[in-house]
Structure formats: C-alpha cells, structure tokens
Amino acid sequence: MTLSPSLHQRLGIELPILQAPMAGAQDSALAIAVSRAGGLGALPCAMLSLEAMGEELAAFRAATSTPLNVNFFCHVPPEPDSGVQARWHKALAPFFAEFGLDIDAVTQGPGRRPFDHQACEVLEPFRPEVVSFHFGLPDAVLLERVKAWGATVLSTATTVEEARWLEAQGADALIVQGLEAGGHRGMFLSEEITTQMGTLALLPQVRDAVDLPLIAAGGIADASGVAAARALGADALQIGTALLCCPETTISAIHRRALQSEAARHTALTNLYSGRPARGIVTRLMRELGPMAEVAPAFPLATSAIAPLRAAAEATGSGDFSPLWAGQNASRCRPIPAADVIAELAVGM
Structure with missing residues (x-):
C-alpha cells in the first residue's frame, strides 16, 4: 500500500516541492526561503564542520518554525x-x-564528512523533521538514532535495485534521481555509469518496484516538468538547478554567468x-x-x-x-x- 497521497502532509509542508541540498552552493538562507514559500528547505551538511552545522541549524530555527531537511553523505572514506x-x-x-x-x-x-554519531550529537537538540542521505544509508544503529526523534528518512535511488535495497533497509521515502540531475550521482550499489537512466524512464519502474513515496529529481525546472513527473507516479519533486541563480544561493559570479x-x-x-x-x-x-x-x-x-x-x-x-x-x-x-x-x-x- 502506498503512502503517496499524504507525503507532503507527512513532511509537514504546504507543497510537495523539496529543495535539493546543494553542498558548496548554499547555506541556510536558501533553505529558509524555500520553506517560507511552502516547500521543504534543505541544509547540506557533508562539507560543514560540526560547529558550522550547529550555527546553520540555529539560524534556520531562528528564522522559521517550518520543517527542515538535513542532508549527509554515507560514503566510506x-x-x-x-x-x-x-x-x-x-x-x-x-x-x-x-x-x-x-x-x-x-x-x-x-574532504567530505560521512554521517556519524558526532553529527547526531549536533542534530538531536534541533530534531530536524527530515534527514536525507546520499550514497545509501548509515548503519542500523545510526538510522535508529535518527528515527528515535521522529525524523522521516529519505535516501537517493538511481536504479530499481537501489530503490529496493533502500526500502528493505528502512528508508521512509525515496528520492528518484534521474540521469539529468546536476551534482553528485547518488549511486551506491554499482559504479557502472551505464546503469543510470533518465527521470521519466526510471520513475515508473521504481513506482512498480516499491511501496514507498517517491520524490522525482532531475530535469524538472518548470510547471510542465512537475506535471509530467506527477503523472508518472511522483508524490513530490526535488528541485536543484532551477534555484541556483536565486539571490539566496552562495555560488560564484562565474558559476552564475555559466548557468545563464x-x-x-x-x-x-x-x-x-x-x-x-x-x-x-x-x-x-x-x-x-x-x-x-x-x-x-x-x-x-x-x-x-x-x-x-x-x-x-x-x-x-x-x-x-x-x-x-x-x-x-x-x-x-x-x-x-x-x-x-x-x-x-x-x-x-
């Protein structure tokens, strides 16, 4: 049985639109802006020190009472x-x-810091409503610690096999990342690039394979793209590239010019x-x-x-x-x- 009709209500947001966490391109300002607009703001934490993470979490909580997604990598250094x-x-x-x-x-x-118990120590006082992961999931002990404060756990699937694995390991919803998406691929069961497929091909296949809510990511930049992803089974959308030139991001002038x-x-x-x-x-x-x-x-x-x-x-x-x-x-x-x-x-x- 799918939980799809109520995903955004479950996440506590007005609109089924999630901001992609973009390490090195944003801080809490973008998360605050998206959250105030009715979506789910995200704070990428993989490149933050523990001290900086605490400061950004505090800044978000001081600015808005809306839910927050904090994002981490799960790689093995x-x-x-x-x-x-x-x-x-x-x-x-x-x-x-x-x-x-x-x-x-x-x-x-x-380099990039994988999710660990030290990060949990910083997170727990803030009790972020959503915790998301790239490159799989943390170990069972860490995952249970996150869920203990009531957080919804998301992770990225780039193949049907990854989607099934994440469902079996306890993810609450999946970010279905098509090949069009910018930034790092969330792939973790294989390093073979040829396994990767476009959003509109991947989404319905994952929809048929798992019973979790799905968040489509990759190539969605306007209302027609949103409608197409919804028609193919997406319960929500994750948007990244379309937000990069907004004044709330921290990208360089060089990056902004290139994007336009x-x-x-x-x-x-x-x-x-x-x-x-x-x-x-x-x-x-x-x-x-x-x-x-x-x-x-x-x-x-x-x-x-x-x-x-x-x-x-x-x-x-x-x-x-x-x-x-x-x-x-x-x-x-x-x-x-x-x-x-x-x-x-x-x-x-």
Missing part, C-alpha cells in the same frame, strides 16, 4: 594511496605549471572534481582530461589537488577548473527570489 596520488598529480602537473603553482605543496584536505549562458546546454558526468560521478557544465579540465578519468583518485580525495587550480583560474575570472554543477535543464536559471521559483513550479501540481 578511502585509504590514501601514494601511487594513485602520484598519477593524479602527474596528470595535473601541466596545469599547475601554467599558473606557476607547486603541485608538491598540495596536501590532502578533510549557452555553455549550460552542455553538461557531462565527471569524476575529476571529487572522485565520484557528478553532473556539471563542461569545463576545460573536463575536455582535456576527459570527464570520467581513471586517473582521478577515489571520492573525495580528488578535491584537494583541484582546489589551487580553481582558485588561480577564478582569480582571473575563469571557470576552467571550477565544478560548475548543473543539471541538463538550466533553462529556468534566473536571478529571481527562490519563493518565485517555487510559486511557478506549484502551478504544475
């Missing part, structure tokens, strides 16, 4: 491999030389910026090394060596080495308030 790192540095060395940078000075940064240019029509999956497949606007780095390169170290170890190149290029006004995350449909990226984007999408309900 890899062990650094000196051979892999050496090959990665060799591939990047010509770019470092171009900017007069010393690649030997690159140190391994903190012809360049945004050409996106690709790439592992160069983090080590995992993620969709973004094609950049010089992606063209010259190939968007999916075997030489890139495992997630999130690719990040630290890219950071100096990104900073040097952006100082000249270039996004050649920047992760310009975007989905395949950036056609509605405009510098308008997030509330206006939500209102336009709601017409398709």
Whole structure:
C-alpha cells in the first residue's frame, strides 16, 4: 500500500516541492526561503564542520518554525594511496605549471564528512523533521538514532535495485534521481555509469518496484516538468538547478554567468572534481582530461589537488577548473527570489 497521497502532509509542508541540498552552493538562507514559500528547505551538511552545522541549524530555527531537511553523505572514506596520488598529480602537473603553482605543496584536505554519531550529537537538540542521505544509508544503529526523534528518512535511488535495497533497509521515502540531475550521482550499489537512466524512464519502474513515496529529481525546472513527473507516479519533486541563480544561493559570479549562458546546454558526468560521478557544465579540465578519468583518485580525495587550480583560474575570472554543477535543464536559471521559483513550479501540481 502506498503512502503517496499524504507525503507532503507527512513532511509537514504546504507543497510537495523539496529543495535539493546543494553542498558548496548554499547555506541556510536558501533553505529558509524555500520553506517560507511552502516547500521543504534543505541544509547540506557533508562539507560543514560540526560547529558550522550547529550555527546553520540555529539560524534556520531562528528564522522559521517550518520543517527542515538535513542532508549527509554515507560514503566510506578511502585509504590514501601514494601511487594513485602520484598519477593524479602527474596528470595535473601541466596545469599547475601554467599558473606557476607547486603541485608538491598540495596536501590532502578533510574532504567530505560521512554521517556519524558526532553529527547526531549536533542534530538531536534541533530534531530536524527530515534527514536525507546520499550514497545509501548509515548503519542500523545510526538510522535508529535518527528515527528515535521522529525524523522521516529519505535516501537517493538511481536504479530499481537501489530503490529496493533502500526500502528493505528502512528508508521512509525515496528520492528518484534521474540521469539529468546536476551534482553528485547518488549511486551506491554499482559504479557502472551505464546503469543510470533518465527521470521519466526510471520513475515508473521504481513506482512498480516499491511501496514507498517517491520524490522525482532531475530535469524538472518548470510547471510542465512537475506535471509530467506527477503523472508518472511522483508524490513530490526535488528541485536543484532551477534555484541556483536565486539571490539566496552562495555560488560564484562565474558559476552564475555559466548557468545563464549557452555553455549550460552542455553538461557531462565527471569524476575529476571529487572522485565520484557528478553532473556539471563542461569545463576545460573536463575536455582535456576527459570527464570520467581513471586517473582521478577515489571520492573525495580528488578535491584537494583541484582546489589551487580553481582558485588561480577564478582569480582571473575563469571557470576552467571550477565544478560548475548543473543539471541538463538550466533553462529556468534566473536571478529571481527562490519563493518565485517555487510559486511557478506549484502551478504544475
């Protein structure tokens, strides 16, 4: 039996529209704006320190009494491999030389933090209504701890097999992420890119396979896209790219210009910026090394060596080495308030 008719009421929101948590592109301001407009605001926590997480949660609670989704990654941090790192540095060395940078000075940064008990300690006093995960689910003990304060648990499925796995492991609802979606793929049962399919192909197959509420994500940017996803079985929609140019985001001027240019029509999956497949606007780095390169170290170890190149290029006004995350449909990226984007999408309900 499906719980689909009451998903947004269950989440405590007026509209079945969820803001995609976009690490590195937003803080609590976007979550507050979306929540005040009737949707579910999200706070991406994978790149936040514990202290920063607490500050952002406090800022949200001070601004609104509406529900909040906090999002985390569930990856297993890899062990650094000196051979892999050496090959990665060799591939990047010509770019470092171009900017007069010393690649030997690159140190391994903190990367992305997977969900753990320390994060739970910060979350529990705030009791966020929704906790969502990328790359699977945390272990059973952590999952039970989250559910103990009444949180609804969401996770991302990119295949039917992942949807079934998440249902069996205790997810309350699924974010069905089509291949069109910007940012990191939520894939976790396989690393094979050919298993990934578009939203409108994936959604009805997952609908037939599980009895959980489904949240469609990927390529939905306007009211007609909302209506199409709803017709194929989506109980709610998750919107990311369409919100990126809103004044409430924190993306750079370079990223904003790219999203509103012809360049945004050409996106690709790439592992160069983090080590995992993620969709973004094609950049010089992606063209010259190939968007999916075997030489890139495992997630999130690719990040630290890219950071100096990104900073040097952006100082000249270039996004050649920047992760310009975007989905395949950036056609509605405009510098308008997030509330206006939500209102336009709601017409398709």
